[in-house]
Amino acid sequence: MKLVVIAGTPGSGKTSVLMHAARCLEGSGSRPAVVKVDCLWTEDDKRIGRLGIPVHVALSRDMCPDHFSIYNVDEMLEWAKKQDADVLLNETAGLCLRCAPYPDHCLAVCVIDVTTGPNTPLKVGPLLTTADVVVTTKCDLVSQAEREVFRERVLEANPHCRIVEANGLTGKGGSDLAEIIRALPPAAENMMLRHNPPLAVCTLCSGELRVSKRYHRGVLRHMDGFMEYSGE
Amino acid sequence: MRLTILGGVDKDGCADHIETLHIDSGEIVGIVGPTGSGKSTLISDLEQFAQRDTESRRQVLIDGQPPDAEVRADPRRKPVAQLSQNMHFLADMTVSDFLAMHAKSRGREENLIAKVIDLANTLTGEPIHPEHHLTALSGGQSRALMTADIAVISDSPIVLIDEIENAGIKKQEALKLLAGEGKIVVVVTHDPVLALMTSRRVVMKKGNMVRVIQTSEEEQKVCNSLSRVDRWLINLREAIRRGETVSAAEAAL
Numbered sequence: 001m002k003l004v005v006i007a008g009t010p011g012s013g014k015t016s017v018l019m020h021a022a023r024c025l026e027g028s029g030s031r032p033a034v035v036k037v038d039c040l041w042t043e044d045d046k047r048i049g050r051l052g053i054p055v056h057v058a059l060s061r062d063m064c065p066d067h068f069s070i071y072n073v074d075e076m077l078e079w080a081k082k083q084d085a086d087v088l089l090n091e092t093a094g095l096c097l098r099c100a101p102y103p104d105h106c107l108a109v110c111v112i113d114v115t116t117g118p119n120t121p122l123k124v125g126p127l128l129t130t131a132d133v134v135v136t137t138k139c140d141l142v143s144q145a146e147r148e149v150f151r152e153r154v155l156e157a158n159p160h161c162r163i164v165e166a167n168g169l170t171g172k173g174g175s176d177l178a179e180i181i182r183a184l185p186p187a188a189e190n191m192m193l194r195h196n197p198p199l200a201v202c203t204l205c206s207g208e209l210r211v212s213k214r215y216h217r218g219v220l221r222h223m224d225g226f227m228e229y230s231g232e
Numbered sequence: 233m234r235l236t237i238l239g240g241v242d243k244d245g246c247a248d249h250i251e252t253l254h255i256d257s258g259e260i261v262g263i264v265g266p267t268g269s270g271k272s273t274l275i276s277d278l279e280q281f282a283q284r285d286t287e288s289r290r291q292v293l294i295d296g297q298p299p300d301a302e303v304r305a306d307p308r309r310k311p312v313a314q315l316s317q318n319m320h321f322l323a324d325m326t327v328s329d330f331l332a333m334h335a336k337s338r339g340r341e342e343n344l345i346a347k348v349i350d351l352a353n354t355l356t357g358e359p360i361h362p363e364h365h366l367t368a369l370s371g372g373q374s375r376a377l378m379t380a381d382i383a384v385i386s387d388s389p390i391v392l393i394d395e396i397e398n399a400g401i402k403k404q405e406a407l408k409l410l411a412g413e414g415k416i417v418v419v420v421t422h423d424p425v426l427a428l429m430t431s432r433r434v435v436m437k438k439g440n441m442v443r444v445i446q447t448s449e450e451e452q453k454v455c456n457s458l459s460r461v462d463r464w465l466i467n468l469r470e471a472i473r474r475g476e477t478v479s480a481a482e483a484a485l
Contacts, residue, residue, distance in 0.1 A: 118323050118333070143378045144314045144386065145334045146323055148307050152337035163305070170276065175285045176305070 001077050002087045003187035005069075005102050007127050008094050008111030013137035013168045015044050017111050018091050020166070020174025022051055025087060025181060033085035035076045037069045038093050054083035065093035066101045067197065073103060077187060087181060098198045100126035103191035107184050109177070110161075111135045114142050114150045121153040126195040128154070133180060134161045137168055233257045233295060233311070233389050235416050237278070240289035242270065242440035248290070250441040253434065257389065260407070260417040262427045265436030271420045272317075274436065275392050278418060279314050280304065288439065308338060313386035315393045315410065320374050321366035327377065328362035335385050344384050351409065352380035355401045357473055376401045383409045393419040396426065402466065404429070404459065425462050428455035 008014045015036075022032045033054040036044045045057040056079055060068035069092050080088040092101050102108035110131035112120065115138045121128060128134060134154050139147050151163055162180065166173025203216040213220060217231040235255045239248030255261050263271045273288055281292045281299050291298070294311070303309045323330055331345040345362065353359050356376035360369065369377065379401065382391065391410050396403050396419065407426060411417045421427050428451050435443045447455075471478055 115322050118325070140316065141318065142322055143316065143318050143374075143381075144307075145330070145378065145381045146321060148337045149323065149330065149333045151307065152333065170273075171287065172276070172280060 001080055001085070001186055002181065002184045003073070003077065003103070003106035004087065004089045004109060004181055004184070005092065005106050006089060006109045006111060007066075007092045007101060007131075008109075008135075009097070009113065009116075009124075010094055012094070012111045012113040013166070014091050014094065014111045015047065016168030017109075017135050017137065017166050017173065017177065018089055019048060019051060020168070020171040021177040021181065022048075022053060022089060023171075024175045024178035026051070026053065028178065028182065030087050030178075030182065031085045032087045032089055033080040033083045034089045034091065035079070036091045037065055037072075039065050039095070044091075054080075054085060060093065064099070065095060066099035069093075069101045070099075070103075070193065070197075073191070088187075094127075097123070097125050097127050100130045100193075100195045102130055102194045103187070104194055105185070105188040105191050107132055107181060108194070109133045109135060111137060111166075112154070113138050114147060118146070118149045118153045121150070121157045124157070128161075129158045130194040131158060131161055133164060133177065134158065135164045135166050135173060135177065137166050139165045139172075140167055140169070233416060235278070235390060236293040236296065237274075237441075238291040238293070239441060240277075240282075240284065240286075240291070242288075243438050246440065248288075248441040250434065250444060253441070253444065255416050255418070257416055258414045259432075260411055260419065260430045262430035262433035263418065263420045263436060264422070264427055264433050269436040270439035271436050272394060273439065274434070274441065275314075275394055275418065275420055278390070278392055279312055281310075281312075311388050312390045312392060313382045313388040313410075315378055315382055315391070315396065317394045318374075318378075319371040321369065321377075323366050325366060326362065327360060327364050327366060327369075330366055331381065331385070334381065338385055340385055348377070348380045348384045351384060352376040355379060355406055355409070357470060372401050376406075379406045379410060383412065387412075388415075390416045391418070393417065393421075395420050395422070404462065425455060425458045428452065428458065 006014050006018050025032045034048050035056045037058050039060055042057055045055045048055045076090055108131045110128045114136050164173045164176045202218050208215055219229055221227050237253040239251045241247055263274055265271050277286055277288055277290045278292055281304050282290050283298055284291050328345050331348055332342045335342050335344050349360055349362055356372045358373055360373050396406055427433055428447055431447055433445050434441055468478055
């Protein structure tokens with residue numbers, strides 16, 4: 001079973017890119033299945049379901065969706081196996097950009113919208129810098145010059161990635177991505193994350209609602225960057 | 233250089249009537265047809281060097297060969313410059329910063345910036361300043377800058393243009409500038425002057441390349457008289473823009 005993890009900011013076109021790639025994969029004899037992780041609500045199962053391939057939606061609810069995706073990888077692969085699939089496409093919710101939910105033995109795909117401007121690739125962090133493939137979307141909405149500057153910025157942030165220019169409306173880029181997926185080796189057991197998730201065990205995680213720092217315990221970072229430990 | 237388009241299928245799955253189309257260096261070819269007839273799809277096939285892997289199933293060859301996959305994927309090696317329908321920049325930076333970054337991404341000298349801006353200012357009535365913010369430029373200024381950028385920084389042997397006439401710039405000058413010396417130019421257009429400036433035009437219908445029309449000598453004459461009308465119109469527009477009044481004598485063709 002091959003594993004493809006598709007991450008990216010909300011609205012960047014992850015689902016469209018995934019659907020075009022899935023269609024191309026199916027056309028060339030592969031058997032893709034899709035797990036879509038979202039937080040509270042999604043209708044993407046209906047949208048992706050139109051392709052006639054197995055789709056499973058998982059809502060993380062009050063859990064961080066990226067953490068949820070990470071520790072559920074085994075269950076996802078198990079499910080895909082039962083669907084008789086040979087490629088699992090896992091689309092993440094894509095929220096805070098600080099987590100990069102990519103295991104080492106997967107194809108890590110970061111979808112990024114060129115209309116967000118050429119500084120975005122520098123802001124995105126490990127989601128982009130640890131990706132194997134960066135898919136740039138909405139390329140038809142900017143001039144060639146802007147597209148090239150954006151591309152340059154992506155390569156500055158991640159010099160080893162492959163860049164695929166995609167257009168969710170026409171399907172451009174889908175066959176390029178499918179070709180990269182076809183050349184991918186299967187996922188391994190006991191995979192490791194490529195990048196550590198941020199510190200997340202804080203008083204807020206355990207339900208604190210009060211705002212001021214004096215109510216919070218654990219490792220706290222001040223506005224000026226100073227870090228302290230508060231507690232016993 | 234010779235560009236070859238091998239026909240694919242239209243929106244109904246029927247084969248293109250034009251099976252093979254060759255375009256050689258130095259030629260300007262038009263694409264005409266109503267909205268939704270597949271003009272932009274054809275331009276997009278050329279831009280991607282389609283290898284029967286797009287919706288139209290067309291194939292595009294350079295000098296009779298399919299280009300390497302790497303050439304298709306890397307814009308720095310792709311011999312194509314494209315002026316699309318976009319009328320605005322979205323990057324929040326100054327004109328000179330942006331051009332410097334673009335020159336760098338293309339491996340060109342940064343001293344081309346002044347040249348691009350000077351050239352852009354020959355195409356638009358509203359001068360562009362290096363310190364202007366890209367996002368604040370008018371449609372005409374943006375289009376003029378995109379055109380000059382393609383002519384100077386991208387400087388590719390194949391130039392694709394999607395509907396230059398909507399731009400509010402001097403379109404004939406823009407086309408001549410983009411065509412440069414010995415380039416292959418493919419221009420989508422509804423504009424009679426531009427369409428007749430080409431040597432041939434491909435007619436699109438429901439996604440099908442239905443026929444190719446060679447511009448006749450008579451059409452070239454029509455083009456010349458239309459150019460005079462066009463210049464006259466531009467002069468009137470400029471006079472009004474400068475806040476001048478227009479007399480009946482000036483308005484007579």
